[in-house]
Amino acid sequence: xxxxxxxxxxxxxxxxxxxxxxxxxxxxxxxxxxxxxxxxxxxxxxxxxxxxxxxxxxxxxxxxxxxxxxxxxxxxxxxxxxxxxxxxxxxxxxxxxxxxxxxxxxxxxxxxxxxxxxxxxxxxxxxxxxxxxxxxxxxxxxxxxxxxxxxxxxxxxxxxxxxxxxxxxxxxxxxxxxxxxxxxxxxxxxxxxxxxxxxxxxxxxxxxxxxxxxxxxxxxxxxxxxxxxxxxxxxxxxxxxxxxxxxxxxxxxxxxxxxxxxxxxxxxxxxxxxxxxxxxxxxxxxxxxxxxxxxxxxxxxxxxxxxxxxxxxxxxxxxxxxxxxxxxxxxxxxxxxxxxxxxxxxxxxxxxxxxxxxxxxxxxxxxxxxxxxxxxxxxxxxxxxxxxxxxxxxxxxxxxxxxxxxxxxxxxxxxxxxxxxxxxxxxxxxxxxxxxxxxxxxxxxxxxxxxxxxxxxxxxxxxxxxxxxxxxxxxxxxxxxxxxxxxxxxxxxxxxxxxxxxxxxxxxxxxxxxxxxxxxxxxxxxxxxxxxxxxxxxxxxxxxxxxxxxxxxxxxxxxxxxxxxxxxxxxxxxxxxxxxxxxxxxxxxxxxxxxxxxxxxxxxxxxxxxxxxxxxxxxxxxxxxxxxxxxxxxxxxxxxxxxxxxxxxxxxxxxxxxxxxxxxxxxxxxxxxxxxxxxxxxxxxxxxxxxxxxxxxxxxxxxx
Amino acid sequence: xxxxxxxxxxxxxxxxxxxxxxxxxxxxxxxxxxxxxxxxxxxxxxxxxxxxxxxxxxxxxxxxxxxxxxxxxxxxxxxxxxxxxxxxxxxxxxxxxxxxxxxxxxxxxxxxxxxxxxxxxxxxxxxxxxxxxxxxxxxxxxxxxxxxxxxxxxxxxxxxxxxxxxxxx
Numbered sequence: 001x002x003x004x005x006x007x008x009x010x011x012x013x014x015x016x017x018x019x020x021x022x023x024x025x026x027x028x029x030x031x032x033x034x035x036x037x038x039x040x041x042x043x044x045x046x047x048x049x050x051x052x053x054x055x056x057x058x059x060x061x062x063x064x065x066x067x068x069x070x071x072x073x074x075x076x077x078x079x080x081x082x083x084x085x086x087x088x089x090x091x092x093x094x095x096x097x098x099x100x101x102x103x104x105x106x107x108x109x110x111x112x113x114x115x116x117x118x119x120x121x122x123x124x125x126x127x128x129x130x131x132x133x134x135x136x137x138x139x140x141x142x143x144x145x146x147x148x149x150x151x152x153x154x155x156x157x158x159x160x161x162x163x164x165x166x167x168x169x170x171x172x173x174x175x176x177x178x179x180x181x182x183x184x185x186x187x188x189x190x191x192x193x194x195x196x197x198x199x200x201x202x203x204x205x206x207x208x209x210x211x212x213x214x215x216x217x218x219x220x221x222x223x224x225x226x227x228x229x230x231x232x233x234x235x236x237x238x239x240x241x242x243x244x245x246x247x248x249x250x251x252x253x254x255x256x257x258x259x260x261x262x263x264x265x266x267x268x269x270x271x272x273x274x275x276x277x278x279x280x281x282x283x284x285x286x287x288x289x290x291x292x293x294x295x296x297x298x299x300x301x302x303x304x305x306x307x308x309x310x311x312x313x314x315x316x317x318x319x320x321x322x323x324x325x326x327x328x329x330x331x332x333x334x335x336x337x338x339x340x341x342x343x344x345x346x347x348x349x350x351x352x353x354x355x356x357x358x359x360x361x362x363x364x365x366x367x368x369x370x371x372x373x374x375x376x377x378x379x380x381x382x383x384x385x386x387x388x389x390x391x392x393x394x395x396x397x398x399x400x401x402x403x404x405x406x407x408x409x410x411x412x413x414x415x416x417x418x419x420x421x422x423x424x425x426x427x428x429x430x431x432x433x434x435x436x437x438x439x440x441x442x443x444x445x446x447x448x449x450x451x452x453x454x455x456x457x458x459x460x461x462x463x464x465x466x467x468x469x470x471x472x473x474x475x476x477x478x479x480x481x482x483x484x485x486x487x488x489x490x491x492x493x494x495x496x497x498x499x500x501x502x503x504x505x506x507x508x509x510x511x512x513x514x515x516x517x518x519x520x521x522x523x524x525x526x527x528x529x530x531x532x533x534x535x536x537x538x539x540x541x542x543x544x545x546x547x548x549x550x551x552x553x554x555x556x557x558x559x560x561x562x563x564x565x566x567x568x569x570x571x572x573x574x575x576x577x578x579x580x581x582x583x584x585x586x587x588x589x590x591x592x593x594x595x596x597x598x599x600x601x602x603x604x605x606x607x608x609x610x611x612x613x614x615x616x617x618x619x620x621x622x623x624x625x626x627x628x629x630x631x632x633x634x635x636x637x638x639x640x641x642x643x644x645x646x647x648x649x650x651x652x653x654x655x656x657x658x659x660x661x662x663x664x665x666x667x668x669x670x671x672x673x674x675x676x677x678x679x680x681x682x683x684x685x686x687x688x689x690x691x692x693x694x695x696x697x698x699x700x701x702x703x704x
Numbered sequence: 705x706x707x708x709x710x711x712x713x714x715x716x717x718x719x720x721x722x723x724x725x726x727x728x729x730x731x732x733x734x735x736x737x738x739x740x741x742x743x744x745x746x747x748x749x750x751x752x753x754x755x756x757x758x759x760x761x762x763x764x765x766x767x768x769x770x771x772x773x774x775x776x777x778x779x780x781x782x783x784x785x786x787x788x789x790x791x792x793x794x795x796x797x798x799x800x801x802x803x804x805x806x807x808x809x810x811x812x813x814x815x816x817x818x819x820x821x822x823x824x825x826x827x828x829x830x831x832x833x834x835x836x837x838x839x840x841x842x843x844x845x846x847x848x849x850x851x852x853x854x855x856x857x858x859x860x861x862x863x864x865x866x867x868x869x870x871x872x873x
Contacts, residue, residue, distance in 0.1 A: 656774070665761075678754065
């Protein structure tokens with residue numbers, strides 16, 4: 001397989017992902033009963049497109065499954081099958097199987113799948129009432145095919161020797177419109193023993209060229225050991241968009257004539273067929289000129305999806321490079337502005353205006369570049385229904401997942417990291433939160449549990465909530481476990497809310513029995529750590545008997561950060577603004593020294609631990625000033641006051657990694673470059689505080 | 705730094721590039737001592753500029769600097785070999801080197817020369833016992849009256865298993 005093919009294949013898999021997520025969405029709509037004929041058609045098209053692509057690469061399992069799947073959907077389209085919830089369930093499961101088949105195709109895993117066979121059986125049952133298995137789909141197509149060729153004569157030949165087979169392949173009007181590519185067809189047919197291709201008919205001169213009117217056909221000459229049925233099945237993928245005819249088998253006489261008639265073995269000739277590829281993006285523009293297409297032809301419809309926005313597929317690395325470059329420009333711009341302000345009033349007013357304008361433009365530029373990387377959370381949300389269905393089966397629970405706000409846009413970097421914690425939390429909700437059907441009915445709820453997964457923007461953050469209507473957190477059990485594990489003392493008198501938050505504690509799991517689903521004690525603490533690594537926060541609210549709601553707040557991007565620049569001694573640091581609560585002058589508040597020489601600060605009657613950054617990071621230079629305190633919010637230790645020398649300002653900083661050329665540094669989450677070109681470290685406050693606690697403990701231990 | 709390269713010991717006619725037999729080294733001074741780094745690893749040489757120190761950094765670390773948007777850690781070679789921290793001025797230089805996919809900076813007093821060293825002229829480091837720099841020096845070579853210690857940056861900074869591709873035996 002050459003590089004080109006691999007590229008095409010990668011593209012195919014990317015497309016499959018999109019198609020499947022579309023499919024999932026449409027099927028969900030159908031399942032909820034809000035679907036109409038158009039939804040069903042859209043779902044059908046998605047499956048059909050996957051099938052078409054799969055045929056070009058010869059993924060047989062996928063093709064045959066997609067075919068059966070399609071057939072059943074087609075029954076529904078022709079109103080021969082009613083879309084009851086049960087039927088929808090089967091369709092949804094078929095979608096899952098397709099997904100796993102695509103994964104297998106990607107990994108070149110050809111092992112049989114049990115689930116597939118099970119679902120195939122279910123599909124067969126659905127198709128059966130008409131006693132026509134898979135034929136309906138073909139029939140529909142055949143009815144509308146104007147140039148229908150006679151039923152291919154099948155000459156079975158069991159001898160495994162090479163046979164010559166000639167196939168006449170005539171694309172229908174909608175062939176190119178439906179995304180088929182004759183070149184691809186031919187190159188994949190080579191694997192089946194295609195040895196000669198002859199083009200028949202004339203290609204129209206360019207001015208008259210009409211995509212919908214294919215004037216050429218192909219004679220494909222095979223030297224193959226496959227029987228006609230195999231060849232037939234290869235062309236099956238094109239059944240909706242072309243007609244073909246297996247003309248002759250072992251007709252040795254005809255061969256030399258062919259060679260004489262068309263001496264050019266037209267390998268390169270299909271190139272004129274390339275216009276479909278080029279024309280695809282132009283489909284919209286050409287649409288008005290389109291000749292009447294057959295309305296019920298399924299494949300032709302796929303490219304006419306209404307309101308599809310033009311898009312460009314770009315490698316992420318390229319965008320990343322752009323993001324970095326823009327980051328540099330922002331820094332250089334800041335440096336320029338700083339130099340200018342240092343130069344004082346001597347600077348020309350016009351220069352100043354220009355620099356100001358540039359500052360605005362660079363900000364816009366940065367925003368636009370970041371917008372390129374923004375993706376709707378849908379790409380990760382759409383994977384969740386499958387997780388839920390898989391699990392619902394395993395747990396014997398009835399669960400409905402409701403998604404909302406899928407269009408909320410978040411930076412790709414964040415999206416990629418989201419799938420894992422979300423899956424974990426869903427599992428948790430399903431395993432621990434939701435009750436079994438009987439228990440639910442007893443409690444006066446509907447037998448089907450509902451989990452809501454929602455996303456929304458709030459300021460510079462995206463808020464994701466997962467709420468279930470299950471039993472809520474059993475505080476008694478949680479508290480008992482926590483005491484058992486020595487996480488809290490019996491007389492700690494925790495508030496109900498504090499007890500709830502205990503489940504985020506490392507090594508904590510309330511599952512009465514360890515199941516394959518969750519309960520290995522690596523549950524919510526992992527989620528919490530992951531979220532914190534992403535610069536986010538998570539918390540939960542539980543109502544006993546009514547359910548539980550997890551909330552995750554994440555930054556919109558991991559590439560820039562809203563930060564507060566502070567000075568300690570000669571050093572500059574950045575505090576993530578999300579941590580900062582307020583800044584205080586020390587002369588306005590009281591600072592008390594504790595017996596162990598640590599300090600506390602009184603703020604509105606509250607005592608806050610005090611941490612000197614100078615001390616914690618061993619900063620040198622400048623005599624000790626420390627007359628400012630920044631109150632920060634930490635997950636683990638509540639509010640803490642940080643002593644600093646100077647507050648420089650608030651700005652957006654571009655995150656740079658220390659790990660790229662060095663290694664992780666405790667207390668620091670990364671670095672950025674200031675206007676003067678110097679590096680400033682971004683402080684990881686929770687980590688810094690833990691670090692400080694251990695150091696002071698060690699010192700205390702060393703003293704005693 | 706001089707442009708022309710001078711050949712040590714037996715002169716060779718053709719310019720050797722990344723050859724088993726010979727290799728070019730950038731030599732630089734730290735106090736009285738001369739060190740060499742194989743030229744293919746050297747990316748650039750930069751005037752010293754103040755760095756940003758990291759919390760709990762090792763004694764020989766000078767913190768990080770901004771190399772056109774990339775954060776690069778800087779090591780003080782004098783301190784790395786047991787000496788005091790260099791009191792860096794504008795006359796000091798930072799040698800930027802690439803080790804595998806990492807970029808690091810090495811603070812030295814001055815860059816002196818580029819020399820071509822024949823593999824046969826490299827002498828193994830005599831085991832003196834307990835010297836800090838022992839495993840960081842891949843060999844010794846004499847350049848006139850001075851002794852050049854060839855640095856093995858990989859074992860020095862990456863602390864990974866010693867690969868012999870850079871060690872000219």
